[in-house]
Amino acid sequence: MYGVVPEVKILRMLRNxxxxxxxxxxxxxxxxxxQPQGGDQRKRLYDSALADAQMGRIAEAIAGCKAILDADxxxxxxxxxxxxxxxxxxxxxxxxxxxxxxxxxxxxxxIGVDKGDSIRFVNSExxxxxxxxxxKIGFELPPNVKIFAQPSDDFFAxxxxxxxxxxxxxDLVFIDGMHRFEFALRDFMNVEPLCAPxxxxxxxxxxxxxxxxxxxxxxxxxxxxxxxxxILLLRKHRPDLEVxxxxxxxxxxxxxxxxDPQSRYIRDHLDDLIEEYLAVDYAVLDGCKAExxxxxxxxxxxxxxxxxxxxxxxxx
Numbered sequence: 001m002y003g004v005v006p007e008v009k010i011l012r013m014l015r016n017x018x019x020x021x022x023x024x025x026x027x028x029x030x031x032x033x034x035q036p037q038g039g040d041q042r043k044r045l046y047d048s049a050l051a052d053a054q055m056g057r058i059a060e061a062i063a064g065c066k067a068i069l070d071a072d073x074x075x076x077x078x079x080x081x082x083x084x085x086x087x088x089x090x091x092x093x094x095x096x097x098x099x100x101x102x103x104x105x106x107x108x109x110x111i112g113v114d115k116g117d118s119i120r121f122v123n124s125e126x127x128x129x130x131x132x133x134x135x136k137i138g139f140e141l142p143p144n145v146k147i148f149a150q151p152s153d154d155f156f157a158x159x160x161x162x163x164x165x166x167x168x169x170x171d172l173v174f175i176d177g178m179h180r181f182e183f184a185l186r187d188f189m190n191v192e193p194l195c196a197p198x199x200x201x202x203x204x205x206x207x208x209x210x211x212x213x214x215x216x217x218x219x220x221x222x223x224x225x226x227x228x229x230x231i232l233l234l235r236k237h238r239p240d241l242e243v244x245x246x247x248x249x250x251x252x253x254x255x256x257x258x259x260d261p262q263s264r265y266i267r268d269h270l271d272d273l274i275e276e277y278l279a280v281d282y283a284v285l286d287g288c289k290a291e292x293x294x295x296x297x298x299x300x301x302x303x304x305x306x307x308x309x310x311x312x313x314x315x316x
Contacts, residue, residue, distance in 0.1 A: 042068055046077050058085060073212060079222035083209055083250035089298030092204060092248040096174065097121045098300060102307055103200065105171035109161070111152045111187050112177035112204075113137065119145060127165050131155045131177070152177055156190035169196040169261075176204040179225025180216055182274045185233065188256075189266040195259050200307070206231050207245050207252025207293055211282045224251040228285070229277040231293050237265060237273065244296035246303060252293070255306065 049064030062085060065078040090098075100108075100121040110119050113130035116137035122128040128145040131152050141147065146164065148155050155161075161170070173195065175187045184203060191201065205224040208214030216226050231254055234243050242258040266273065285292055296302070 042072055042075050042078075046075070046081070049078070049081060053081060053085060061085060074220045076221045079209060079213065079220070080250060083222075086209065087207070087247040087249045087252065087298065090248060090300070091250065092246075092253045093118065095246060095248045095253055095298070095300075095303065096202065098303070099172070099200070099202070099307065100126075102304060103172055107165040107168050107170050108172045108174075109170050109191060109194075110174045110176070111155075111191075112175070113147060116141070118174060118176065127168070129161065129164055152183070152187050152190070161194050169199060170194045171196070171199050173199070173201040174204070175201065179205055179218070179223060179227060181226045181229040181277060184227050184230050185266065185274065186270075188230065188234075189270065192259050192263065193261045195261055197259050197261065198257075199259055201256040201259065203227065203230065203254040203256065205251045206254040207247065207289070207295065208282075208285075209251060214282055222250070228293060229280060230254075232280065232284070233273060233277050235292075235294060237269075238263070243294050244306065245293045246296050247298040252295075254294075255296075255303075257306075 045064060045068050049061045049068070052058070052064060053061035062082065065082045068075050068078040096118055100123060104123055105126050108122055108126050108128040110128065110130045111132075113119055113132040113135050116130075116135070116139065119128065119130050119137075119141075122142075122145055124142065124144060126144060130145065130147045131150065132147070133149065133151045135147050135149055137147065148159065150158070162168070170191060173191050175184055175191075177183055177187060188201065188203070195201065205227045208224045208228050209222070213220055213222050214224055214226055214228060218225070231243060231245060234241055234256065240258065240260055240263075241256055244255050246253045246255060289295075296306075
């Protein structure tokens with residue numbers, strides 16, 4: 001099942017993801033540049049686990065990472081190595097860039113812009129809107145990209161998104177905002193009516209590494225939150241949708257197609273749905289995470305084929 005894990009892949013992922021994680025999390029969350037206690041010992045153990053992964057000794061590498069995290073639950077390299085083992089293939093940045101290149105969408109909405117690392121992939125002919133309450137973009141944006149410095153709920157409530165996009169529907173969406181389920185749910189609810197049936201909605205952080213990094217309250221630098229609940233909800237309550245979770249490092253990238261802009265199901269049942277899925281325990285994924293979260297191989301030829309075909313509901 002597992003193969004050799006190239007060091008260059010892990011180093012690239014660490015560089016990209018640690019850069020994005022330098023923004024402080026909720027109160028009490030550790031900063032990404034904090035040095036864990038016993039750092040030298042952790043580094044030696046990690047180097048050994050990395051060597052095991054490079055040599056294809058995957059069980060030993062996993063055991064080594066888990067031993068590190070048992071002693072220090074906030075050691076990011078161990079989390080990232082486990083993610084590289086769990087989800088082999090390209091990271092979500094590269095998959096997102098490929099999707100932009102293939103679809104060449106007329107319009108694009110990105111929720112959770114942060115430093116602009118993913119909105120860079122927008123093509124010059126794409127009208128793009130980025131949403132973030134505190135964007136930290138340190139480079140000049142092209143004229144076809146407009147940033148709204150506000151929470152996504154306010155963005156949808158206060159702006160005529162279709163008018164901003166020249167009257168066109170949203171062809172491609174990337175939801176990567178708050179790492180809490182109900183925020184992502186509302187983002188999906190608000191953006192689907194602005195799409196066309198053949199549009200594509202991408203959702204980041206839907207395939208958690210483990211229970212501790214999938215908690216609602218952030219306690220570790222490596223943190224995906226409880227967005228995984230959204231995939232369970234969509235697959236149960238919106239079986240008309242085509243939902244696949246691409247196994248892109250570090251925490252998955254969901255692709256939702258066959259949209260129904262006329263659907264009011266989520267809006268009409270929003271409070272009940274939030275209550276239902278906040279009550280779901282992480283244990284529901286034990287032993288069946290890939291199946292429950294509709295894991296799809298991170299193989300570009302297969303992903304590309306999905307993007308080419310008309311939307312159809314995924315097998316139940």
